[in-house]
Amino acid sequence: MSFFELIQKRYSVRAYKPDPVEEEKLQQILEAAQLAPTAANRQPFRVFVLKTADHKAELQRIYGRDWFVDAPWVIGVCGMPGAAWTRRSDEKCYVDVDAAIVMDHIVLAATELGLGTCWIGAFDPDAAREVLGLPDDVEPIVFTPLGYPADEAKPKKRQSLDELVKYEHW
Numbered sequence: 080m081s082f083f084e085l086i087q088k089r090y091s092v093r094a095y096k097p098d099p100v101e102e103e104k105l106q107q108i109l110e111a112a113q114l115a116p117t118a119a120n121r122q123p124f125r126v127f128v129l130k131t132a133d134h135k136a137e138l139q140r141i142y143g144r145d146w147f148v149d150a151p152w153v154i155g156v157c158g159m160p161g162a163a164w165t166r167r168s169d170e171k172c173y174v175d176v177d178a179a180i181v182m183d184h185i186v187l188a189a190t191e192l193g194l195g196t197c198w199i200g201a202f203d204p205d206a207a208r209e210v211l212g213l214p215d216d217v218e219p220i221v222f223t224p225l226g227y228p229a230d231e232a233k234p235k236k237r238q239s240l241d242e243l244v245k246y247e248h249w
């Protein structure tokens with residue numbers, strides 16, 4: 080599948096089959112996360128992999144939707160702001176950008192392998208900190224279920240390129 084076919088195929092999956100994910104596919108997805116570019120190659124992230132069958136109640140505290148724990152796995156990306164690159168001119172810390180790139184690699188690799196994901200940012204960060212046992216200097220940034228889709232993609236609604244792209248100036 081070409082890259083453009085891949086990004087067309089990806090969608091936010093909100094229904095999962097109980098089928099297990101093959102270990103080799105999970106490893107490929109984690110390797111994709113490892114290869115994600117980060118600012119100054121600092122790699123200020125950690126990826127958490129949780130088997131939902133072993134952690135349903137805890138995961139429901141992080142994000143309360145039933146479908147979140149229907150997939151066999153939940154993956155979380157956490158950032159370490161103190162280890163991230165920071166732009167000198169305005170002190171902009173790139174930890175969120177780095178974590179987003181990591182999750183995008185996870186999502187696209189999963190799609191390539193026939194698996195589904197759904198980017199979750201609307202989770203309870205305090206519950207996530209507690210469930211994952213995060214130290215104070217690590218912050219939860221994004222989660223996704225990982226499994227075989229039990230639903231179908233709906234047509235994508237996107238703004239036109241004329242609305243999204245500016246040439247030369249605003």
